[in-house]
Amino acid sequence: MSNLSSKPYQIGYALTPKKEQTFIVPSLLSYASQNGVVLTKIDPTKPLIQQGPFDCILHKLYDSDWKQNLQDFASRNPNIPIIASPESIDILRNRISMLETVSKLKINNTGVPKQITITEVTGLENLKLNFPLIAKPLDADGSETSHKLHLIFDKDGLNNLTAPLVLQEFVNHGGVVFKVYVAGKYFRCVKRKSLPDISEEKLVNLKGSLPFSQVSNLAAAGGGEGCKFEKTEMPPESLVKELVEGLKEELRLNLFNFDVIRDGKNKENYLVIDINYFPGYAKMPDFESVITDFLRDVVHKDINCGDN
Numbered sequence: 226m227s228n229l230s231s232k233p234y235q236i237g238y239a240l241t242p243k244k245e246q247t248f249i250v251p252s253l254l255s256y257a258s259q260n261g262v263v264l265t266k267i268d269p270t271k272p273l274i275q276q277g278p279f280d281c282i283l284h285k286l287y288d289s290d291w292k293q294n295l296q297d298f299a300s301r302n303p304n305i306p307i308i309a310s311p312e313s314i315d316i317l318r319n320r321i322s323m324l325e326t327v328s329k330l331k332i333n334n335t336g337v338p339k340q341i342t343i344t345e346v347t348g349l350e351n352l353k354l355n356f357p358l359i360a361k362p363l364d365a366d367g368s369e370t371s372h373k374l375h376l377i378f379d380k381d382g383l384n385n386l387t388a389p390l391v392l393q394e395f396v397n398h399g400g401v402v403f404k405v406y407v408a409g410k411y412f413r414c415v416k417r418k419s420l421p422d423i424s425e426e427k428l429v430n431l432k433g434s435l436p437f438s439q440v441s442n443l444a445a446a447g448g449g450e451g452c453k454f455e456k457t458e459m460p461p462e463s464l465v466k467e468l469v470e471g472l473k474e475e476l477r478l479n480l481f482n483f484d485v486i487r488d489g490k491n492k493e494n495y496l497v498i499d500i501n502y503f504p505g506y507a508k509m510p511d512f513e514s515v516i517t518d519f520l521r522d523v524v525h526k527d528i529n530c531g532d533n
């Protein structure tokens with residue numbers, strides 16, 4: 226269905242080359258332009274106020290020059306929505322403030338794994354967490370290192386880690402993670418393969434720490450339980466919806482996803498383990514129409530983009 230009733234909306238985007246390659250794909254450009262939305266590349270090194278004109282700005286850049294550029298533009302164009310405000314994005318760039326948003330929601334049968342922040346990797350003798358643990362860099366800033374995770378099986382595994390980091394209890398969850406993609410009014414829950422469960426019997430044979438890249442061998446080495454991916458039930462739609470609405474309000478974000486796991490010890494319970502600003506929507510079926518509808522809603526102001 227094409228929409229030629231009005232002048233197309235100009236959406237300026239500022240993304241890393243990798244993000245541009247995976248997200249600004251021909252299918253999105255053509256669907257959007259057939260539905261009254263034109264996506265135009267911004268040169269983040271030049272003043273935003275000298276580019277455009279734009280009806281909306283979409284970005285996923287974190288450097289301070291870009292933040293200042295965006296600030297200058299926003300102060301002169303208070304009515305042009307920006308997806309998303311750096312203040313909202315920053316909440317997700319720290320893995321403690323990220324999950325504190327979930328705890329604040331106090332939604333029944335939801336929570337986050339027990340976790341602590343480690344600023345230096347010495348004096349960890351009286352850790353009040355149960356092994357196995359997952360060590361995650363405290364900064365979830367999109368860098369390669371921000372995704373370098375380690376499974377920690379015992380106290381020796383805590384050596385050679387690089388602080389600051391978050392130590393989170395590993396929760397057995399049947400080897401399936403649920404990823405909930407949110408784009409304004411739209412949300413969709415998908416299943417993804419996850420780390421296999423680590424039973425008590427297996428844990429006694431696992432020593433030290435293991436970077437994720439090797440963890441997928443755990444099942445091959447008999448280290449993890451088989452996971453019944455296809456048969457794994459989705460979480461209750463009502464619970465997912467509550468989390469979506471609560472996180473949208475708490476984060477003041479409309480373009481994010483979050484990872485949820487079912488607690489292996491209490492199947493009614495769901496734990497949010499990660500929240501990501503502007504994730505890989507192109508992996509989602511029909512992402513072209515989802516993103517185009519979302520952008521139109523933002524320009525129409527049917528969706529409040531935080532401060533704008």
Ligand SMILES: Nc1ncnc2c1ncn2[C@@H]1O[C@H](COP(=O)(O)OP(=O)(O)OP(=O)(O)O)[C@@H](O)[C@H]1O
Pocket residue numbers: 338359361365371372373374393394395396397398402418419420484486498499501
């Ligand atoms: N506390 C936990 N218990 C069990 N499994 C976990 C836990 N935390 C993370 N995992 C597993 O590790 C994977 C990566 O963790 P997480 O999503 O926090 O890292 P990330 O680098 O932010 O990943 P993404 O690419 O989704 O941003 C999860 O999808 C899940 O499979």
Ligand SMILES: O=P(O)(O)O[C@H]1[C@H](OP(=O)(O)O)[C@@H](OP(=O)(O)O)[C@@H](O)[C@@H](O)[C@@H]1OP(=O)(O)O
Pocket residue numbers: 243244247365366367368404482501502503504505506508
């Ligand atoms: O590109 P991909 O499909 O891997 O998308 C991933 C996205 O990378 P990109 O934004 O650079 O594309 C990641 O962003 P950073 O944390 O690294 O900033 C993060 O949001 C992941 O959760 C996304 O994976 P998904 O949750 O959708 O499976």
Ligand SMILES: [Mg+2]
Pocket residue numbers: 484499500
């Ligand atoms: Mg994740």
Ligand SMILES: [Mg+2]
Pocket residue numbers: 365499500501
């Ligand atoms: Mg993440």
